[in-house]
Structures are given as structure tokens and as C-alpha cells.
Amino acid sequence: MADTPTCSELELDNQLCFALYSTSLMMTKVYKPLLKELGLTYPQYLAMLVLWQEDGITVSTLSKRLLTDPGSVTPLLKRLEADHLLIRQRSRQDERVVELFLTQHGRSMRERARHIPSCVVNASDQSIEALTQLKDDLVKLRDKLQTF
Numbered sequence: 761m762a763d764t765p766t767c768s769e770l771e772l773d774n775q776l777c778f779a780l781y782s783t784s785l786m787m788t789k790v791y792k793p794l795l796k797e798l799g800l801t802y803p804q805y806l807a808m809l810v811l812w813q814e815d816g817i818t819v820s821t822l823s824k825r826l827l828t829d830p831g832s833v834t835p836l837l838k839r840l841e842a843d844h845l846l847i848r849q850r851s852r853q854d855e856r857v858v859e860l861f862l863t864q865h866g867r868s869m870r871e872r873a874r875h876i877p878s879c880v881v882n883a884s885d886q887s888i889e890a891l892t893q894l895k896d897d898l899v900k901l902r903d904k905l906q907t908f
Contacts, residue, residue, distance in 0.1 A: 780898075790883045794876050798869060799843065803836055805873070811846065811862050812870045818851070819858045845869065 772778050788802050795805050803826075810825045811817070819837065823830040837860065840846045845866035851857035884891060 787880075790880055791876070794879055798873055801836075804840055805876075807833065807836055807840065808845070808866070808869065808873070811860060811866070815860075815862045815867075817860055819848075819860065822860060840866070 768774055791802050791805065795802060798805070800808065806826055807822060810822055814821075817825075819830050819833060822837075823833045826833060837846065837848060841848055844863055846863060847861045849859050849861060851859050881888060881891060886894075
């Protein structure tokens, strides 16, 4: 039986998808102890980032910002509500719509989370400029892939 020639296009280390996936895993690993101090998981932190930016949004708006469906974000929101970080409330204009409002505890957590981005920058050992360029390139890639 003849040796099968290697196909470098199919080698794991040559795959963009694996570089993105494994980097995402490592990024989450860096965040884990930082978020443990706040009692948040990484997905909860992402939701809180959106709410710190824009309090009083709907579940639908939050799920669009997080690029997920409303059904998958609901358990996360129930947990944040149980932890007294937000209140879910039916809209007065349309009872089918659920609005999200941070509690005082949820708003004050923002100050406690302020150090997290700089910790991540330090862990990366990259310049702010390099990380900003990387983020911009990833957003362009993500936006392009969304239209696929």
C-alpha cells in the first residue's frame, strides 16, 4: 500500500477555525478566575456588558447583540435575576416583550468589573494597538461570515 500524500490544507494547525476555537477556549480560561470574583460565568458577563451599556433593553435586543437566539439567553437571564442583578419585566406596550432592567446591585457590579479588560490585555502580552487591530479584523470576518 502506497503512502498517502499529506494534504496541508487539512492539517489541524493550518485551520483558521481551529485557531479561532482554541483561542476562544484560552480566552475563556483567562476570564474564568476574574469572573469568579464577581460570581459570573463568561456568558453572563457578556450579557452584563450589554446591559451596562444599555439598560432597559428587551430580551430580543440582548440576544441580537450577543448573536444568539432569545430561547438560549433566557436561562442565563433567570440566573442573573435570581442573583438580584437584573429584573425581567413584561412591557406595558406589548406583554409578549420582556424588558431587562439592572438592579442597583447589577449597576454597582460594573465598577467591580472595571479591571477585567486590563487583566486580559496583560495576559495577552500584546499592545493595545495590536489587540484593537485583531478585534477589528475578527469583527470584519464575523460580519462577512454572517452574510454567508
